[in-house]
Amino acid sequence: MNAWLRRIGGYAIASAVLLAGWQLLSMAIGSQALPGPIPALSDFGRLFFSDLLPHAGISAWRVVASMTIGAAIATPLGLSIGRSPRVDAIAAPLVFLTYPVPKVVFLPVLLVLLGIGNLPKIALITLIVFFQILVTARDAARGIPASAVLSVRSLGATRWQVFRHVVVPAALPDIFTALRISTGTAIAVLFFSETVAGSEGLGYYIIDAWSRIAYSEMFAGIISMAMLGVVLYELLEVAEARVCRWTRVER
């Protein structure tokens, strides 16, 4: 409980510092395009239930769906690649060739193929998260100590049992780290894809407010997007603490 209080307190102090900096910056610049936190927050409160929450809900569902699908495919695939030198010999060059390609460039193609609804956005974010998790899972699987595998094999474990008891749990902390890092990329790509097509989601809301020159509403949208990121990050943190409880014990 104490840890929770400290955590919330940390967020409170960090928010206060950010808000103060924001206030100072907006006063220094003195432009309509950068309103101070007070009008932005009052719009945030006024529009929270009517506009922001529905848009945020759609955005959240897009990101969560993408990250879930991406991780669900990339984790087993990456682990298998990392565990098998033969598969790795073919798969690794393939991954290295495709990983640095910025996947956002495929958004126009996805829009043509999949329309302007949820599908192209989820596909794009999934693609990006997929590669980040794939590379992490492969490296994690390669780094598993041989002795852990040997001792479980000596007990008569099958390949599948080695996977279940050794490879997957050993890689999980790394997978969670990659997921937490990819929330940032995922939300950035979400914003981009929502501004390009469709009329739903926080990205759309922000760009719509911008075109209406409703800058404090725009910042209410930006605050919502930031909060979406924080909530996702914290949820992953909580999930990791539960799933990887053993990493929290120290001697």
Place this chain on the structure above:
Amino acid sequence: MAAVSVRDLAVTYAGVGRDVPALSGMSLEVGDGEPIAIIGPSGCGKSTLLLALAGLLPADAGEVLVGGEAIARPRRRTALILQDFGLLPWKSVAHNAALGLEVRGVDASTRRTVVAEALERLGLAEFAEAYPGELSGGMRQRLALARALALDADLLLMDEPLSALDALTREDLQNLLLGIWQQRRHTSVLVTHSIEEAVFLGRRVVVMSPRPGRVASIVDNPGMGEEGYRETAAFLERCVELRRLLAAEGAFRDATLAGGVR
């Protein structure tokens, strides 16, 4: 029955650019219920031999028999304890101890009973829910033993199991290993770097020669297991004898290179 018979065994590793013979023409007989210790200079293939005995490494030539059967894959009642104990940090103490049983499809309630007994015997009962990361080195080693006991192993293969421990804990665990062997009379193959440990825990001590590994000599050690053996003149004599044999195999070559004392 777990008599071990190694006949003309050869194992080669694929190294960088060339193949490295780890064992060549290795032959060894270990009687059922006999504890032996294996000692030799670094790179003499001791660990390779253990992996082959565990059925984890294919032989290039020759064969390994345990209880009269050729070993090609891990055997049901063989337990292998590696230097870092082979514990899984993500599983609780009880779960680690139960892993062998689980892998072999033993049902959960039997697992619980057997594991509780093994943990109790090794003084780990109150740590059943802890993770290996919360245990001391000596306790981790006892947990690895508990896993072997839970399997009811009749052949215990140990690769420098105590080398990561401090001197006092090590001696404590040497006594524990001896005590367990005296109760259970399993076949035991202990690979060690420590001359004293080999003499304390091996009824015979096998000295191996380096690259490719084979048996250089075997020292009989009939006093092993006697009360207070560690303090006897016979114990010291065996140690001195082993030290000479090891020097002949080049185990202390670094010291002579530096012009040091042999």
